[in-house]
Each structure stands twice: as C-alpha cells, then as structure tokens.
Amino acid sequence: MGVSFDLFGTLVTADRPSDPAAAVAAELERRGVDVPDDWADAYAESHIDAPEGAEVPLPAHVSRALESRNVDYERNAARRAVVAAFDPAVETRPGAREAVDAARERGPVAICSNCSVPELVGRTLVRSAFERDEFDAVITSVGCGWRKPAPQIFELTADQVGVDSSDLVHVGDDRRADGGVESVGGTALLLADHPLETLPARLAEREESQQS
Incomplete structure (x- = not known):
C-alpha cells in the first residue's frame, strides 16, 4: 500500500492572495513591467x-496575458x-503529523498536489x-502537467512510489479533485x-483487511 496526501487544505493551511490578479500585478510593477489598465480582464481570460485535465503553469498564463496586451x-x-x-x-494542520507518520509505517508516502505556481509546494x-x-515522491500538477482529478497524475504518483494504482490510497479534502x-x-x-x-486507525484497519 502506498499513501499520497494532498497538501493545501489537507496537510497544511496556507494563506493565498485574496485578489491574485492584483497581487501578480503589484509584483510585475516592482519588476518594471508596465501592467495594462485592463489587467484584471487579461488575467481572467484564457490564453x-x-x-x-492539463495544468497551465501560472507564469505561462501571465506571460501570455501580457503578450495579449502587447506589453x-x-x-x-x-x-x-x-x-x-x-x-x-x-x-501544519492538527493531526497531519500523526497521519503521515501512520502512513509511513505502512509503506511509501507521497505528496500529490494541484499547484500551478512553481516552487510553491x-x-x-x-x-x-x-x-x-x-516523502518518497512529491508530485505537483505544475511539475507533471496534469491536475487532479486527471488520472495521469495519480498514475504517476503510484509509479513514483512503486505501487500499482489499485494499491494507492489518496488523502485529500476535495471530493472532485482528490476523489479522482x-x-x-x-x-x-x-x-x-x-x-x-x-x-x-483507518489505515490500520485497511492494512488488516488486506492481510486477512
């Protein structure tokens, strides 16, 4: 049995910008980029x-948004x-440390996280x-190119920890994404x-049921 954990909202809480477009604009301006007046619209558009199921890295999206405005x-x-x-x-969320330790006692452990920002995980x-x-593997959507619930990211996670996909237990907080x-x-x-x-306790029960 291999166990993978979602990161954000599962093992940790992490504050994020309430207005991502504005936060990115402020950092672009600090780097001498002339942010267009309609940046909020450009950021919201698909480029x-x-x-x-594929992940679009946020820097690539931002680059295309700037290019769309000839910046x-x-x-x-x-x-x-x-x-x-x-x-x-x-x-770190309460209970996260104990959950990872319990998983580690039963086999390889991985992070499997949706994240479009390089370096953030x-x-x-x-x-x-x-x-x-x-962690035996850290799989991110920005790194592998696929977002949960795409099957490819789970197949890669299972491969990275050396188990069959059917033997992968994934822990997460999002029914649609993590349920994939x-x-x-x-x-x-x-x-x-x-x-x-x-x-x-749940992992111990699963291990006992597999052995019986």
Whole structure:
C-alpha cells in the first residue's frame, strides 16, 4: 500500500492572495513591467489552449496575458512575479503529523498536489512541520502537467512510489479533485468522511483487511 496526501487544505493551511490578479500585478510593477489598465480582464481570460485535465503553469498564463496586451517585459519577470505573489504563511494542520507518520509505517508516502505556481509546494513544505525527505515522491500538477482529478497524475504518483494504482490510497479534502484517484482503481479518503485525526486507525484497519 502506498499513501499520497494532498497538501493545501489537507496537510497544511496556507494563506493565498485574496485578489491574485492584483497581487501578480503589484509584483510585475516592482519588476518594471508596465501592467495594462485592463489587467484584471487579461488575467481572467484564457490564453493557452490546453488539453482537458492539463495544468497551465501560472507564469505561462501571465506571460501570455501580457503578450495579449502587447506589453514588453524582461523574459523571466512573469515567473519571478508569480513566485513572489504567492509566498504564503503556512500552518501544519492538527493531526497531519500523526497521519503521515501512520502512513509511513505502512509503506511509501507521497505528496500529490494541484499547484500551478512553481516552487510553491517546496517552499510550503519548508515552512511546515514536515521535511521534504519524509516523502518518497512529491508530485505537483505544475511539475507533471496534469491536475487532479486527471488520472495521469495519480498514475504517476503510484509509479513514483512503486505501487500499482489499485494499491494507492489518496488523502485529500476535495471530493472532485482528490476523489479522482478512484478512476485508476485507487482509494480516496476524504477529510469530510475521514478527518486527519482518524487516519491512523483507518489505515490500520485497511492494512488488516488486506492481510486477512
């Protein structure tokens, strides 16, 4: 059995900009970019025709939004602005430490997170109660190109921890996104039904049922 955990809203809480477009605009301006007057509209528009289920990295979206308004900018300004705009304060959720420890006792453990911002998952882990090397794999949508509930991200997670998809248990807080693991034969443990504090006992029950 391998266990993967969603990160944001499951293992940690992280503050995010209440107005992402404005936050990105402020960071672009700090980097000398002339943000257009209709930036909120440009940010809200779709600029990249991606396949269903694919992740569009936010820096790529921001770059295309600027280009759609004929704005000239330094090549890496969009990425640096996005990374700076999403720089959260992080708190580890109650029960998260115990849930990960219980999963670790039973097999490989991974992070499987939807996140369109480069570097954000790594910086979040650094600011949490966890160490990066506690996880056998850290799979992000911006890194692999697919967002939960796309089956590809769960298949990759299972492959990275060395288990069949049917042996992957995924813990998360979003019924639609995290429940997508069931499309590859895995098991979803959703916090609405299985709060973090109950996860150690639930994983033990699953292990016993598999052995019997």
